[in-house]
Amino acid sequence: MAKTPVDEHPQKVYGWAATDSSGILSPFHFSRRDNGDEDVTIKILYCGVCHSDLHTAKNEWGFTFYPVVPGHEIVGVVTKTGKNVTKFKDGDRVGVGVIVGSCKSCECCQQDLENYCPKFVFTYNSLYHDGTKTYGGYSDMIVVDQHYVLRFPDNLPSDSGAPLLCAGITVYSPMKYYGITEPGKHLGVAGLGGLGHVAVKLAKAFGLKVTVISTSPNKETEAIDRLGADSFLLSTDAAKIKAALGTMDYIIDTVSGIHPLGPLLGLLKVNGKLITVGLPGKPLELPILPLALGRKLVGGSDIGGMKETQEMLDFCGKHNITADIELIKMDYINTAMERMAKSDVRYRFVIDVANSISK
Amino acid sequence: MVKAPTEEHPRPAFGWAARDSSGVLAPFNFSRRETGEKDVRFKVLYCGICHSDLHAIKNEWGSTIYPVVPGHEIVGVVTEVGSKVEKIKVGDKVGVGCMIGSCHSCDSCANNLENYCPKMILTYSAKYHDGTITYGGYSDIMVADERFIVRIPENLPLDAGAPLLCAGITVYSPLRYFGFDKPGTQVGIVGLGGLGHVAVKFAKAMGAKVTVISTSTSKKQEALEKLGADSFLVSRDQDQMQAAMGTLDGIIDTVSAVHPLLPLIGLLKSHGKLVMVGAPEKPLELPIFPLLMGRKIVAGSCIGGMKETQEMIDFAAEHNITADIEVIPADYVNTAMERLAKADVKYRFVIDVGNTLKSSN
Numbered sequence: 001m002a003k004t005p006v007d008e009h010p011q012k013v014y015g016w017a018a019t020d021s022s023g024i025l026s027p028f029h030f031s032r033r034d035n036g037d038e039d040v041t042i043k044i045l046y047c048g049v050c051h052s053d054l055h056t057a058k059n060e061w062g063f064t065f066y067p068v069v070p071g072h073e074i075v076g077v078v079t080k081t082g083k084n085v086t087k088f089k090d091g092d093r094v095g096v097g098v099i100v101g102s103c104k105s106c107e108c109c110q111q112d113l114e115n116y117c118p119k120f121v122f123t124y125n126s127l128y129h130d131g132t133k134t135y136g137g138y139s140d141m142i143v144v145d146q147h148y149v150l151r152f153p154d155n156l157p158s159d160s161g162a163p164l165l166c167a168g169i170t171v172y173s174p175m176k177y178y179g180i181t182e183p184g185k186h187l188g189v190a191g192l193g194g195l196g197h198v199a200v201k202l203a204k205a206f207g208l209k210v211t212v213i214s215t216s217p218n219k220e221t222e223a224i225d226r227l228g229a230d231s232f233l234l235s236t237d238a239a240k241i242k243a244a245l246g247t248m249d250y251i252i253d254t255v256s257g258i259h260p261l262g263p264l265l266g267l268l269k270v271n272g273k274l275i276t277v278g279l280p281g282k283p284l285e286l287p288i289l290p291l292a293l294g295r296k297l298v299g300g301s302d303i304g305g306m307k308e309t310q311e312m313l314d315f316c317g318k319h320n321i322t323a324d325i326e327l328i329k330m331d332y333i334n335t336a337m338e339r340m341a342k343s344d345v346r347y348r349f350v351i352d353v354a355n356s357i358s359k
Numbered sequence: 360m361v362k363a364p365t366e367e368h369p370r371p372a373f374g375w376a377a378r379d380s381s382g383v384l385a386p387f388n389f390s391r392r393e394t395g396e397k398d399v400r401f402k403v404l405y406c407g408i409c410h411s412d413l414h415a416i417k418n419e420w421g422s423t424i425y426p427v428v429p430g431h432e433i434v435g436v437v438t439e440v441g442s443k444v445e446k447i448k449v450g451d452k453v454g455v456g457c458m459i460g461s462c463h464s465c466d467s468c469a470n471n472l473e474n475y476c477p478k479m480i481l482t483y484s485a486k487y488h489d490g491t492i493t494y495g496g497y498s499d500i501m502v503a504d505e506r507f508i509v510r511i512p513e514n515l516p517l518d519a520g521a522p523l524l525c526a527g528i529t530v531y532s533p534l535r536y537f538g539f540d541k542p543g544t545q546v547g548i549v550g551l552g553g554l555g556h557v558a559v560k561f562a563k564a565m566g567a568k569v570t571v572i573s574t575s576t577s578k579k580q581e582a583l584e585k586l587g588a589d590s591f592l593v594s595r596d597q598d599q600m601q602a603a604m605g606t607l608d609g610i611i612d613t614v615s616a617v618h619p620l621l622p623l624i625g626l627l628k629s630h631g632k633l634v635m636v637g638a639p640e641k642p643l644e645l646p647i648f649p650l651l652m653g654r655k656i657v658a659g660s661c662i663g664g665m666k667e668t669q670e671m672i673d674f675a676a677e678h679n680i681t682a683d684i685e686v687i688p689a690d691y692v693n694t695a696m697e698r699l700a701k702a703d704v705k706y707r708f709v710i711d712v713g714n715t716l717k718s719s720n
Contacts, residue, residue, distance in 0.1 A: 108629060116629045116654060177654070246477070262642065270467055270475040276647055283621075283644035288635050291659030295475060295536070297632075298657045300650030 005030035005067065008132050014357065015139025016333060017067040023058035025333050028067055030135055032143045040088050040149050041080035042096065044357075047137035048073025048163040048323070049349040051194060051256060052279070054337050056125055060281055064125055071137030071351075072098045072123040073165040075158040085146045093158060095150040095313065096142060097165035098123055098303045100134060104147075112307040114148075115173075138333065140357050150310050153317025160322035163194060163348040164313060166303065167323060171199040171252060172312040173304030174275045175206065180250045183207030188233070188251040188267055192219045195254035195277060197347040198323055200227045205319040211248065213267070222346075235263065246270075246294075254278050261298065262287045270294045277301055323348045329356035364389035364426065367491050373718035374498025375692055376426040377416035384416065384692050387426055388718065389494060391502050399447050399508045400439040404713035406496035407432030407522035407682070410553060410615065411457075413696050415484055419640065424484045430496030431457045431482040432524040434517045435713070444505045452511040454672070456524035457482055457662050459493060459503045471666040473506075497692065499716055509669050512676035519681035522553060522707040523672060525662065526682060530558035530611055531671040532663035533634045534565060539609040542566030547610035547626060549594075551578045551586075554613035554636060556706040557682055559586045562611075564678040570607065572626070581705075585683075594622060605629070605653075613637045620657065621646045629653035636660050682707045688715035 006012070009031035017028035035041045053070035055061055074096040078088050088094060101121030102114040109117050121128055124136030136142075152161060175181055183206065189199045190213040200223065203210045211231045212223040220232040233244055241263065248267045256278040262285065264274055276284075276298060286298065304312065316322065325348050328336050336349040351357075365371065368390035376387035394400045412429035414420055434454040440447055447453060460480030461473040468476050480487055483495030511520060533539070539546045539562065546567040548558045555571070559582065562569045570590045571582040582588040592599050604625045612623060615637040623633055624646065631653065645657060663671065675681065683706045687695050695708040710716065 113629075116652075260642075261645065270472070276650065278647070279651065280647050283646040285642040286620075286645040286657065287642040288659060289638045291657070292635060292638055292661045293475075293659070295660050296658065298645065298650070299654070300647065300652070300656075301654055302651040 007031065009033045011143070013135070013139050013141060015069045015135060016330060017069045018057035019067045021059040021064070023054065023337065025057065025138070025337070028069060030069070032135070032141065033130070035080045035082055035143055037082040037084045038145045038147070039082045039143050040078055040085055040094065040146050041141060041143050042074070042076040042094060042149070043079050043141050043354065044074055044076040044137055044139060045354045046075045046159045046162045047071040047351045047353050048166065049333070049336055049340060049351060050163070050166045051340060052166070054340055055279070057337065065133060068125050069135035069138050070124055071139070072096070073162045073167070074137035074142060075152060075162045075165070076142070079141070082146070087146055087151070088149060093152040095152050095162070095165045096123060096137065096144050096148065097150065097169060097309055100144050100148045101128060112305040114305045115303045137353070138330070138351060140353065148306060150306070150313055153314055155320070156313065156317045157322060159327055159350050159352070160325050161316070162350050163323035163325065164198070164316055165309070167194045167198050167348065168316060169304040169309045169312050170277050170301070171195055171254070172202055172315070173308055174252065174277060174299070174301035175202060176308070177301065178250065178273050178275055178299060180208070180252070181206045184209065185249040186211065186247060188213050188248045189229070189254065190251055190264060191254035191278065192223060192347070193254060193343060194323070194348045197227055198321070199252050199254065200229050201321045204228045205315070205321060211244070213251070213264070241267070248272060250275065252277060256280055258282055258284065260285045262290060265290045265296055268294065268296050272296045274298045275301055325350045327352050331356065366390065368392045370500070372494070372498055372500050373716070374428040374494060375689060375716070376428045378426045380418040380423070382413070382416035382696065384497070384696070386718070387428060389428070391494070391500055392489070394439045394441050394502060396441040396443040397504050398441045398502050399437055399444055399453065399505050400500065400502045401435040401437045401453055402713065403433055403435040403496055403499055403501055405434050405518045405521045406430040406710045406712050407525065408692070408695055408699060408708040408710065409525045410699060411525070413699055416696070422484070424492050427484045428494035428497050429483055430498070431455070432521045432526070433496030433501055434511060434521045434524070435501065447505060447508055447510065452517060454509040454511050454521065454524045455482060455496065455501055455503050455507060456509065456528060456668055459507045460488060471664040473664050474662045497689070497710060497712070497716070499712065499718070506665060509665070509672055512673060515672065515676040516681055518686055518709050518711070519684050520672070520675070521709050522682035522684065523557065523675055524668070526553045526557050526707065527561070527675060528663040528668045528671050529636050529660070530554055530613070531561050531674070532667055533611060533636060533660035534558070534561055535667070536660065537609055537632050537634055537658065539567060539611070540565040543568065545570070545606060545608045547572050547607045548613065549610060549623065550613035550637065551582055552613065552702060553682070553707045556586055557680070558611050558613065559588050560680045563587045564674070564680060570603070600626070607631060609634065611636060615639055617641050617643060620644065621649065624649045624655055624657070627653065627655050630655065632656045632658060634658050634660055684709045686711050690715070
């Protein structure tokens with residue numbers, strides 16, 4: 001007979017879970033494995049609320065196994081290390097992002113691309129190597145294989161640094177892979193939310209010229225005055241769009257809602273690249289002629305490997321790049337989810353787990 | 360008042376043109392400019408029939424200027440050269456492809472990418488620098504600026520070489536640019552028509568392992584035995600497609616009809632690239648998850664610049680690559696268009712202009 005979440009493993013854990021597609025989260029008792037030889041046990045201090053948490057809680061992608069404890073932007077303190085663990089010691093400040101396992105032997109894993117391993121394991125809602133389900137960071141502690149644990153730079157705050165573990169790497173990785181790091185080049189960032197605002201900060205640190213492309217006119221001042229973007233393009237302003245045609249070397253598209261790709265393609269120069277990092281639930285319309293006439297491309301990118309995630313954190317530490325956050329208590333999570341669905345957050349909620357998760 | 364086609368320019372010309380969107384071609388008297396100081400004038404010997412010609416005569420893209428003389432796979436022998444022409448002389452075998460003008464000053468032109476110049480001028484149904492309409496290769500004479508002339512090597516047959524000027528460069532350019540030309544690369548070619556069959560030949564010559572992906576089993580034997588493809592996938596066969604998932608480094612998709620991209624993206628290995636060279640008239644659906652989960656790319660490509668077109672012709676001559684053609688007389692052209700619409704040709708019609716396109720005047 002299948003064990004219950006509480007009985008599955010020896011260590012008792014407390015968190016918040018969604019139990020059905022209403023997506024409503026509530027207190028949930030479960031358990032985690034003992035700390036193995038390769039493992040690190042982490043007392044969770046903060047956990048970012050990623051839009052993927054909402055998609056998963058509501059089973060919008062159709063592969064949620066309830067009950068689900070979301071959370072993959074986790075920052076905490078090491079409380080135990082297995083005997084083979086060399087990289088960390090008790091008291092270290094660490095992070096855990098979107099994956100907690102992979103096969104470690106395929107070509108992708110060997111090239112530090114665990115995120116493209118066909119057998120990677122998500123931090124939550126996935127099956128671990130022992131056959132049990134993974135539970136995420138809306139909980140008081142987590143046990144993770146050292147390979148998937150990240151060192152948090154000393155000067156990076158734990159709360160505003162947490163969202164870098166998903167949002168940060170999600171935009172940093174394609175910037176490196178697609179060559180969006182050359183000073184002076186022009187990057188468009190479509191969508192100014194959790195991903196978009198970090199993309200603007202990283203791009204400015206790389207020395208790029210940045211235009212924010214958005215459907216909300218009220219984000220213009222934010223984008224330019226606070227985040228440092230060079231210009232703002234309102235997608236509904238036909239005249240401004242026309243003037244901007246063929247002016248961008250790249251666009252990072254962070255938008256998860258359904259939207260046509262044609263207008264974005266038009267903004268690209270010849271050989272321009274449109275990189276999609278948002279996760280719309282349905283296919284998007286792609287006109288082929290504009291793609292061909294300018295030798296343009298649409299490329300995907302999905303988080304980053306562990307080595308690159310560490311590199312990203314170190315880069316952010318060096319350039320003092322953090323997310324803009326709203327710190328919340330655990331029991332505010334359902335309201336936070338509702339507000340996030342309406343993009344009513346600047347720009348990430350972060351749960352103050354250690355101070356507000358109580359049994 | 361607008362001049363008649365016969366009066367626009369000083370030198371008479373004869374060709375076959377479509378006068379309306381019925382697309383029916385018929386004899387047409389017009390004129391061409393004098394040979395300018397940078398121009399090359401040549402007697403047309405052969406002209407390939409590209410599917411774009413069919414789209415254009417029927418105004419399927421909505422941009423045709425009638426009367427239209429199609430043809431942009433044009434080969435012939437030089438009869439006159441302008442005083443400033445450096446590389447071409449009378450008697451040379453030359454060709455002209457899809458474009459005969461560009462701005463010469465933008466970034467694209469400066470990088471030998473005239474095909475991406477925003478002011479690129481098409482060989483037919485476009486406005487030239489002097490404001491007159493361009494006429495293509497279903498005609499007895501062509502005049503073009505030297506920059507847009509391709510030299511045909513001695514050993515390349517003119518008739519079977521003509522289609523390389525559009526079909527050839529259209530697939531050669533992305534094979535190079537997207538890195539599918541490394542020996543051992545697993546390349547998929549979708550669609551086995553004018554573009555597809557030449558793509559197989561080029562890819563094999565570059566050392567790739569080639570899989571042809573087609574909707575019908577009828578082309579399997581051809582693909583494997585005559586064209587040299589290494590394997591063949593029937594796209595409607597779910598089991599075959601499933602078994603081939605994640606096996607291709609790159610795909611060149613030559614299909615112009617609307618078709619699903621999801622199965623093709625699935626055939627790619629992670630970090631694979633799907634390059635579209637056919638241009639469906641409606642947008643296609645792009646599934647985002649599979650693109651992200653494998654960091655895959657969907658790109659487009661459009662012919663190639665003049666430098667690369669010359670390189671492609673020289674490569675073809677070196678490797679004895681030509682198109683598989685059916686040579687036809689000029690007055691067969693309307694029947695050829697009907698057959699082309701039904702993909703009833705292996706794999707390109709080529710008009711024997713030199714011997715059969717004659718004015719009755």
